[in-house]
Amino acid sequence: MEILPQVQEALAYMDAVRVTHIADRLQASREFYERLVPLAGDEEAVFSVENRTLDFTDRKINIRIYRPSGEKTLPAVMYFHGGGFFKGSLDSHDRPLRQLANLSGMVIISVDYRLAPEYPFPNGLHDCIDATRWTIGHATELGIDHHRIAVAGDSAGGTLATAVAGELSDIVCQVLIYPATDSSLTTPSWSTFAEGPIVTLKSGIELWNYYTDDKIKAAPIYNNDLSGMPDTFMIAAEYDPLRDEIMNYAQKLRQANVEVTEKLYPKMIHGFFQMGGVIDQGKEVIVAISAYLRNKLV
Numbered sequence: 001m002e003i004l005p006q007v008q009e010a011l012a013y014m015d016a017v018r019v020t021h022i023a024d025r026l027q028a029s030r031e032f033y034e035r036l037v038p039l040a041g042d043e044e045a046v047f048s049v050e051n052r053t054l055d056f057t058d059r060k061i062n063i064r065i066y067r068p069s070g071e072k073t074l075p076a077v078m079y080f081h082g083g084g085f086f087k088g089s090l091d092s093h094d095r096p097l098r099q100l101a102n103l104s105g106m107v108i109i110s111v112d113y114r115l116a117p118e119y120p121f122p123n124g125l126h127d128c129i130d131a132t133r134w135t136i137g138h139a140t141e142l143g144i145d146h147h148r149i150a151v152a153g154d155s156a157g158g159t160l161a162t163a164v165a166g167e168l169s170d171i172v173c174q175v176l177i178y179p180a181t182d183s184s185l186t187t188p189s190w191s192t193f194a195e196g197p198i199v200t201l202k203s204g205i206e207l208w209n210y211y212t213d214d215k216i217k218a219a220p221i222y223n224n225d226l227s228g229m230p231d232t233f234m235i236a237a238e239y240d241p242l243r244d245e246i247m248n249y250a251q252k253l254r255q256a257n258v259e260v261t262e263k264l265y266p267k268m269i270h271g272f273f274q275m276g277g278v279i280d281q282g283k284e285v286i287v288a289i290s291a292y293l294r295n296k297l298v
Contacts, residue, residue: 001239003197004267006279010039011197011269013278026117030087040095041277044102051090054134061127062112064090065142066101075148075297076107076139077175078132078164082155082271084207085116085124093154096274096286103290106297107144109135113160121212128160129167136170148172148297150230152289154273155242156180156207162220162249165230173231173296175289177273178242179249182222183208183215187244198270199241221249226256233261233292235285237268263288 003011017035022028048067053060067074079097081088090112101108113127132151139146150173153161158179165174185204194201212218232253236246243264250260265272265281276282 002267004279007197007267007269007272010272010275010278013039026086033083033087034089034092036274037092037095039275039278040282041099043095044098046098046101049098054131056130059114059127061131062090063131064094064097064110064112066097066108066110067143068101068105068107071143073143073145074105074107075150075293076109076135076142076144077104077150077152077293078128078135078161079108079110080113080128080151080153080157080160080164081110082153082157082177082274083115084203085121085156085159085211086207087115088157093274096276096282099276099283099286100290103286104293105290106293107142116212117210120210121214121218125160125163128164132164132168132171136168146170150175150293150297152177154178155270156211159218159220162229162232166220166223166226166228169228171230173233173293174229175233175235175292176246176249177235177285177289178237178240178246178270179220179234180204180207180242180245181220181249182245183219185241187248189244190241193239193241193243196241197239201241204241221245221252226253226258229253229256229258231259231261231296233289234263235273235289236262236264237270237272238264238266239268240270242270261292 019028050065081093111131113124151161152175154177158176
């Protein structure tokens with residue numbers, strides 16, 4: 001395994017982050033994740049960034065709306081952040097989503113769904129579905145074309161995105177950035193990269209245990225009816241233990257006659273979407289996603 005200099009720089013940055021002052025292991029992991037924000041590069045200016053709270057009868061959901069221009073009606077992308085289902089926030093993904101809004105020319109709506117283990121599956125998924133339904137229902141108010149809405153997410157967020165796409169018929173396409181698709185963790189890449197980098201077999205088992213007791217129902221690969229899924233852009237990293245399950249899911253989508261575009265990034269690691277300030281491919285993947293979205297929604 002050849003670790004590129006830029007990847008080495010990102011890993012060194014992560015190694016230098018210290019959260020040992022936080023006794024609670026779960027909270028320490030969450031704080032560690034938030035401290036990786038600078039890896040994404042500088043905070044780009046966007047035409048408008050608005051925080052909103054959606055009020056439902058039993059809960060509230062915070063969202064952040066990135067609008068790249070003053071154009072009256074734009075396509076929109078519902079974005080669900082990664083973090084292994086138990087960490088991540090609107091802030092953890094703020095910088096790459098600013099870049100995505102500017103490059104795609106589309107409204108990006110980031111959803112602050114509830115996290116496991118306090119809120120296990122399907123709580124977070126319900127938040128993502130309900131926030132998407134709310135957006136479709138309020139499209140005119142938001143300056144969004146409800147006929148041009150996509151879903152996207154990285155890692156656990158990709159898992160949520162494809163579940164939302166399977167639930168709602170209004171979604172034009174889905175962008176899945178190294179999604180977790182198979183809770184069995186038995187594909188060859190989980191053996192090859194059992195010790196990482198970034199994600200290990202031990203941490204993979206932990207995150208699924210945090211997330212749910214019903215791992216079959218929660219994992220997309222076990223969905224036997226994918227025929228209604230929208231066109232899909234699937235992104236994978238070569239040095240990622242999730243690599244093979246991602247490719248398996250892409251193949252299963254194809255077998256269901258879903259149009260799938262795959263892009264495997266050689267020598268890349270899990271999480272590189274959030275590392276564009278250090279790793280060139282982190283910038284490139286946002287360019288590629290933007291081009292795909294424009295092709296599908298503009």
